Amino acid sequence: MPRRTRKSGVAPLRGLLPLALVLVLWQVIGDSSSTFFPPPAAWFSQTWELTSGGALVEGLLATLETFVLSLLAATVLGAVLGLLIGHVPLAERLLGPILEYFRFLPGVALVPLAVLLVGYTESMKLYVVVFGALWPVLLQVRQSAKSADVVLSDVASTLRLGKFAAFRKIHLPAIVPGLLLGVKIAAPLTLVLVLVVEISTQVSGLGKLMETAQQNFQSGQVYGLVVVVGLVALVINMLVSGIEGFLLRYRPQN
Amino acid sequence: GGSGGSTSSADGKIRVALNNTNDSLAVLVAEQQGFFAKHGVKGVSTTTLNDITLVPSLLGKQYDLGFSVAPIMLRASSSGVPLVAVSGNNGDSPEDQSVQIFVRPDITDVKQLQGKRIGSPTLTGNINIATKAWLSKNGVDPAAEQFVQVPTPNMIDELKAGQVDAVEVINPFITVGKQAGMRSLGDPERALSPNYLGGTYWIASKDWTTANPQLADGFKAALQDAAQWIKANNDKAYTALAAYTKVTPEQAKKSPLGEFTTEVSQDDLKIWGDAMKQFGGFGGTVDYSKLVYTGSK
Amino acid sequence: MTVEATAPATETADAFSCSKLFVEYRTRNKVLRVLEDVGFSCAQGEFLSILGPSGTGKTTLLRILAGLLSPGEGSSVRFRGKEITGPPTGVGIVFQNYAASLLQWRTVERNVALGLEGRTSKAERDERVREALELVGLADRGKDYPWQLSGGMQQRVQIARSLVMRPEVLLMDEPFGALDAMTKMQLQDELLKVAEVTGATVVFVTHDIDEAVYLSDRVLVLAGRPATVGRELRIDLPRPRDQVTTKELPAYLAARHRVYEALRAESEAQ
Amino acid sequence: MTVEATAPATETADAFSCSKLFVEYRTRNKVLRVLEDVGFSCAQGEFLSILGPSGTGKTTLLRILAGLLSPGEGSSVRFRGKEITGPPTGVGIVFQNYAASLLQWRTVERNVALGLEGRTSKAERDERVREALELVGLADRGKDYPWQLSGGMQQRVQIARSLVMRPEVLLMDEPFGALDAMTKMQLQDELLKVAEVTGATVVFVTHDIDEAVYLSDRVLVLAGRPATVGRELRIDLPRPRDQVTTKELPAYLAARHRVYEALRAESEAQ
Amino acid sequence: MRRLIGFAVPVVVILLWQLVKSTGLLPYDNIPAPSDIWSSTVDLAASGELLTNTAHTLAACLGGWALGSVLGLLLGLLLGLVRPAWTYGMASVEVLRALPAISFVPIVVILLAQTVEMEIVIAAWVAIWPVAISTIDGVRGVNPVHQDLARTLGLSPVAKVVKFALPTALPKIVVALRLSLSAALVLAIVAEIVGDPAGIGYALVEQQQSLRPAAMFSYILLTGVLGIVLNFILVWTLRFVPGARQAAGGADDAA
Ligand SMILES: Nc1ncnc2c1ncn2[C@@H]1O[C@H](COP(=O)(O)OP(=O)(O)OP(=O)(O)O)[C@@H](O)[C@H]1O
Ligand SMILES: Nc1ncnc2c1ncn2[C@@H]1O[C@H](COP(=O)(O)OP(=O)(O)OP(=O)(O)O)[C@@H](O)[C@H]1O
Ligand SMILES: [Mg+2]
Ligand SMILES: [Mg+2]
Numbered sequence A: 001m002p003r004r005t006r007k008s009g010v011a012p013l014r015g016l017l018p019l020a021l022v023l024v025l026w027q028v029i030g031d032s033s034s035t036f037f038p039p040p041a042a043w044f045s046q047t048w049e050l051t052s053g054g055a056l057v058e059g060l061l062a063t064l065e066t067f068v069l070s071l072l073a074a075t076v077l078g079a080v081l082g083l084l085i086g087h088v089p090l091a092e093r094l095l096g097p098i099l100e101y102f103r104f105l106p107g108v109a110l111v112p113l114a115v116l117l118v119g120y121t122e123s124m125k126l127y128v129v130v131f132g133a134l135w136p137v138l139l140q141v142r143q144s145a146k147s148a149d150v151v152l153s154d155v156a157s158t159l160r161l162g163k164f165a166a167f168r169k170i171h172l173p174a175i176v177p178g179l180l181l182g183v184k185i186a187a188p189l190t191l192v193l194v195l196v197v198e199i200s201t202q203v204s205g206l207g208k209l210m211e212t213a214q215q216n217f218q219s220g221q222v223y224g225l226v227v228v229v230g231l232v233a234l235v236i237n238m239l240v241s242g243i244e245g246f247l248l249r250y251r252p253q254n
Numbered sequence B: 001g002g003s004g005g006s007t008s009s010a011d012g013k014i015r016v017a018l019n020n021t022n023d024s025l026a027v028l029v030a031e032q033q034g035f036f037a038k039h040g041v042k043g044v045s046t047t048t049l050n051d052i053t054l055v056p057s058l059l060g061k062q063y064d065l066g067f068s069v070a071p072i073m074l075r076a077s078s079s080g081v082p083l084v085a086v087s088g089n090n091g092d093s094p095e096d097q098s099v100q101i102f103v104r105p106d107i108t109d110v111k112q113l114q115g116k117r118i119g120s121p122t123l124t125g126n127i128n129i130a131t132k133a134w135l136s137k138n139g140v141d142p143a144a145e146q147f148v149q150v151p152t153p154n155m156i157d158e159l160k161a162g163q164v165d166a167v168e169v170i171n172p173f174i175t176v177g178k179q180a181g182m183r184s185l186g187d188p189e190r191a192l193s194p195n196y197l198g199g200t201y202w203i204a205s206k207d208w209t210t211a212n213p214q215l216a217d218g219f220k221a222a223l224q225d226a227a228q229w230i231k232a233n234n235d236k237a238y239t240a241l242a243a244y245t246k247v248t249p250e251q252a253k254k255s256p257l258g259e260f261t262t263e264v265s266q267d268d269l270k271i272w273g274d275a276m277k278q279f280g281g282f283g284g285t286v287d288y289s290k291l292v293y294t295g296s297k
Numbered sequence C, D: 001m002t003v004e005a006t007a008p009a010t011e012t013a014d015a016f017s018c019s020k021l022f023v024e025y026r027t028r029n030k031v032l033r034v035l036e037d038v039g040f041s042c043a044q045g046e047f048l049s050i051l052g053p054s055g056t057g058k059t060t061l062l063r064i065l066a067g068l069l070s071p072g073e074g075s076s077v078r079f080r081g082k083e084i085t086g087p088p089t090g091v092g093i094v095f096q097n098y099a100a101s102l103l104q105w106r107t108v109e110r111n112v113a114l115g116l117e118g119r120t121s122k123a124e125r126d127e128r129v130r131e132a133l134e135l136v137g138l139a140d141r142g143k144d145y146p147w148q149l150s151g152g153m154q155q156r157v158q159i160a161r162s163l164v165m166r167p168e169v170l171l172m173d174e175p176f177g178a179l180d181a182m183t184k185m186q187l188q189d190e191l192l193k194v195a196e197v198t199g200a201t202v203v204f205v206t207h208d209i210d211e212a213v214y215l216s217d218r219v220l221v222l223a224g225r226p227a228t229v230g231r232e233l234r235i236d237l238p239r240p241r242d243q244v245t246t247k248e249l250p251a252y253l254a255a256r257h258r259v260y261e262a263l264r265a266e267s268e269a270q
Numbered sequence E: 001m002r003r004l005i006g007f008a009v010p011v012v013v014i015l016l017w018q019l020v021k022s023t024g025l026l027p028y029d030n031i032p033a034p035s036d037i038w039s040s041t042v043d044l045a046a047s048g049e050l051l052t053n054t055a056h057t058l059a060a061c062l063g064g065w066a067l068g069s070v071l072g073l074l075l076g077l078l079l080g081l082v083r084p085a086w087t088y089g090m091a092s093v094e095v096l097r098a099l100p101a102i103s104f105v106p107i108v109v110i111l112l113a114q115t116v117e118m119e120i121v122i123a124a125w126v127a128i129w130p131v132a133i134s135t136i137d138g139v140r141g142v143n144p145v146h147q148d149l150a151r152t153l154g155l156s157p158v159a160k161v162v163k164f165a166l167p168t169a170l171p172k173i174v175v176a177l178r179l180s181l182s183a184a185l186v187l188a189i190v191a192e193i194v195g196d197p198a199g200i201g202y203a204l205v206e207q208q209q210s211l212r213p214a215a216m217f218s219y220i221l222l223t224g225v226l227g228i229v230l231n232f233i234l235v236w237t238l239r240f241v242p243g244a245r246q247a248a249g250g251a252d253d254a255a
Helices: A013-029 A040-052 A055-087 A089-103 A107-118 A122-147 A150-158 A163-201 A205-215 A219-247 B022-032 B054-059 B070-078 B126-137 B152-161 B173-179 B206-211 B213-232 B234-245 B249-253 B266-279 C058-065 C108-113 C122-135 C151-163 C181-198 C209-215 C250-269 D058-065 D108-116 D122-135 D151-163 D181-198 D209-215 D250-269 E002-022 E034-047 E049-081 E083-087 E090-096 E101-112 E116-139 E144-152 E157-194 E199-209 E213-238
Strands: B013-018 B042-047 B065-069 B083-088 B099-103 B117-120 B146-149 B166-170 B200-205 C014-026 C031-043 C047-051 C076-079 C091-094 C169-173 C201-205 C218-223 C228-234 D014-026 D031-043 D047-051 D076-079 D091-094 D169-173 D201-205 D218-223 D228-234
Touching (some): A013 A040, A013 E083, A040 A219, A055 A122, A055 A163, A055 A205, A055 A219, A089 E213, A107 A163, A107 E157, A122 A163, A122 E157, A163 A219, A163 E101, A163 E157, A205 A219, A205 E101, A219 E101, B013 B054, B013 B213, B022 B042, B022 B213, B054 B070, B054 B200, B054 E101, B065 B070, B070 B126, B070 B266, B083 B206, B083 B213, B099 B152, B117 B126, B117 B152, B126 B166, B126 B266, B152 B166, B152 B173, B152 E199, B166 B173, B200 B206, B206 B213, B213 B234, B234 B249, C014 C201, C031 C058, C031 C201, C031 C218, C047 C058, C047 C209, C058 C076, C058 C169, C091 C151, C108 C122, C108 C151, C122 C151, C181 D250, C228 C250, C250 D181, D014 D201, D031 D228, D047 D058, D047 D209, D058 D076, D058 D201, D091 D151, D091 E144, D108 D122, D108 D151, D151 D169, D151 D181, D181 D209, D201 D209, D209 D250, D228 D250, E002 E034, E049 E083, E049 E090, E049 E116, E049 E157, E049 E199, E101 E116, E101 E157, E157 E199, E157 E213, E199 E213
Parallel strands (some): B117 B146, B117 B166, C047 C201, C047 C218, C169 C201, D047 D201, D047 D218
Antiparallel strands (some): B099 B166, C014 C031, C014 C076, D014 D031, D014 D076, D218 D228
């Protein structure tokens, strides 16, 4: 039965082919003395310098730590708020407008504010990032909660499941596909936001390395770090897709 | 925003990228007082952001000249960007404290800054290099400090909130800090050299100065006139500045104007380069003689 | 519309009683009145079937009895003498749209177990689920997901899910509609047995006249636009019933004929 | 398993012919063989019904005929003499799961118009949609959305959607399953009329023996695990058929009896 | 009237803010009191500066959003419906969408100068991905019965996309459009802060450097209002797209 496409799945690494082609092309026709567009070989050699003092690994770990915590926090918070305003009309009326408002505030412009109130700490990064990364999860969950089949609510109420049981057994699983879509969108966004905060405060992480490289006009290093970020994103995406495949394993496979 | 385009020599037009601080005063005056016209230059200035996009926009031929500082020039040039300093900007003015290190109330001596968190406008910039040299001179190891990047306008508040222990402040925020009763530990700029050290420049790409030497000369000559005019017309200069930076003239007057110069010293640049190697992790090689525009003659 | 007289049941013995019941659906551009002045009662332990043309409001009525839909202002619907405000305890329901009512992310077994979770021990639950699945002939499909089953099988899972709860009242919306004759007969007999043993009240929507007559104590015919109770027919056939002997009784054939006539008359009256 | 002899149709006159057909569903933990060695043919213009217990594989078979599912390696399924590789043109299908088959975002009218869009002029399309909706008694519900309709109504929308295409072959999976007796009879007659006028071939899955006998030229009984064609019964009743007179014919009653017996025998043989 | 309850929370927040400010609990110059923000907003509006800057940012945001959304939709359809495209392209997309647009600003400046086009490119870059990913997810979720139906009706590939895939994906795409709208607005502002001295982003920096934090806050808070208005227009427009109304969650969203 070839007619059904797989609903989820980890994107195969063959998919990197177009990017690889671009890089090869760049290497071949690129000008090796160019300051802002150095060819990939220069990216590698310049970035390799960063590994010597452990700066790269240290930066990577700092970024990853903030990323993981932020994504978890954004997912949980987004899911909770999304379910709340998706299911409870009062919550929607009460919180809907202000959330809609917050959604558009430029997080970057709020970094100084967060720093002022929280300081140059990891939790400051966390607040700013979560504030920006929460929305995909929130909106997708809210949409799923609203569009869940009414028959399912009827099933819950006639089986007289308690509020909590109905939530856990029916409403929660019903939003899982939406939640996963939200996380798929949010994951790279979270990574971007972590980097933006690191770039603008230069506290730690790959973002700090990136900004330093940029200030030093070491474009090769900037590109090299961008590649590192891309690889991190790819791994993260594979993890998310793997989790998706597991959670949605009940779906038809073919 | 400005608009891109090819090099603009034919009609005598130069496009200058300014930042919106006191540093741009000389160009402003040259424009308003007709000094550009006097030297055969049609100046078009645009206010832009003084940061990493300036060098790209000089290379992208969006601007011909822009304001920059020694570390940016040296770094760009060591990575192969052909830049030259056409003119200096801030000159020698002993009473002018253009940078101050403000500290938390419980810190009274430089030594106490050991291992503390210091807010800097740009971690790789001239102010931070100078501060590191100053710390080192005072027996504090700059490598043990945690430097964080803080937008200058936020520095005073962050100091108040205790999020940083010291900040590297420039005007007009020095005045703001003093009014708020902040303690200053002094000006780090003299730490690099006992004499006056130039560090701010109007830069252009080598290609442009090669193609338009008369324009570069005219620009420099106009700034020279402007510097003298400012000295002679301090009040008018303040008024112009206030209008430009959108503050009240009273506020503007709180920051001293200082001297302006068009001198570019190769030795000064070398001092910067050495300091950057010592404190800024700078490992590049620079041919200092190529950085200075020597005029068409 | 003629209503054949039935002995008014005493207040307390009634499982359901409705009077002056009406329902309107409000959509964007119009208001559709579906039920109008519906009045009937259903005694405890009674097997009541509801027949009527497609789209009259049978499902709507069942959802009201289940407390899933509030009727129009001024209607009265009581369960055991109390006004219904939400789904009452002890009421099980089998939905018409079987595909949508199963949880796609649970296996057949766990769909059936849904209502028992947290209410019985694990061992008892497993046992009851096994029994229920056996009853509907799906004992060997417990580990499959709903999409792996045929239409009729999915419907049977739903039936098992409501029977496993041992409800005192069963509301069933065309539960055997997608089943073949043999499976249908078998499940009819199982349902009658369950109802007899547990004394459950059953309200049963169907389009199959034979089925209605074979199972019921009483048949309501809904008809009209908006619909109301057009006829009410008592089926006086001895119990226990049997697929062969009961259906050969002259009384069965007569009842079948009466229901058929009633339906035709009501449909034509529209 | 006895197969009553039927005259072998000539190759070209066959709408469908299958031989050695088998199907397996592969799921995570097992392989389920559903159909085994199914062989039959269906002449052009023939009305063929398929009966069988719930879960035998009727829907599966219909999906193979529609070219929606490939049978196992080595099976042969031909449509007009050609091996089926994808959905052939001129074949309409009515799905068992009516609720899932309607497009929830389109009104009834636009659901019915779906297959005509871009193939006829707007005026002709409107006209044909109106006719089809009238045929199924939903002329006044064209502007409603599917979720505003009752179960039986949704099923009728699906029927209208396939009839509006004027297909040469109609594959119908329990199309009248959720309808009341009156509506059902009416639609049965409409279907017969359409089939006669257009000369369409119909393959019809049902659980209703009366329906199968009344409508068909031939009835196949699928049974067994995996299922195969257990019996094949020719229904020799005069056409046009009539709900009253045909059903009173002794031949009708005899055919009905034979089908019933065949089904029972096959079910018991399992 | 019931919708007014949505104003309760903001009003409480503003009152509290004003309270801590006027009692001196929040002694920071960079967090001005709501009353000061209001008066500076009035001044900015009166001078016309507010309107000019807003118009600039709006143009960049909408341009980027429209460009990004269209590209995202096309990319999503390609990857979601054409199997080889997914196999030989998806991993690249996963890498690309995680790249921080902000670090490309200098490079885009070389190519496009400090112009509104540069902002549009940056805003479009971030708007593409939510739409692309949601479209992929949505078009793959076409219910199996519908897939069968489309095949038996012999619909052309284009008709299958237009009549089945897109409507199925629509609820998810609508959510994504709303996400990419906010992302585009935020990134347009970021591009103005670091790359193009114009619009709201530059005004933020400029006002702060000119010792007017209240005016800076006027712009920040204005951005949220701008977002709400844009979102309202989007949701309102979607009413005229068949089937999208339910997808957008009805009119209640507009508040
Ligand atoms: N949610 C709804 N909104 C608007 N109208 C509705 C809604 N649900 C049902 N209706 C309408 O109410 C009427 C009765 O519907 P109902 O589902 O109760 O019929 P039914 O008797 O169960 O029919 P069937 O035998 O076909 O299932 C129908 O005309 C239907 O279109
Ligand atoms: N996608 C699938 N994956 C696995 N098993 C399936 C799948 N679809 C159907 N089956 C199994 O194949 C068998 C036949 O299913 P099918 O739907 O063809 O039955 P049917 O004869 O139409 O039954 P009904 O009358 O109940 O609709 C059933 O045992 C069912 O569980
Ligand atoms: Mg119904
Ligand atoms: Mg079936």
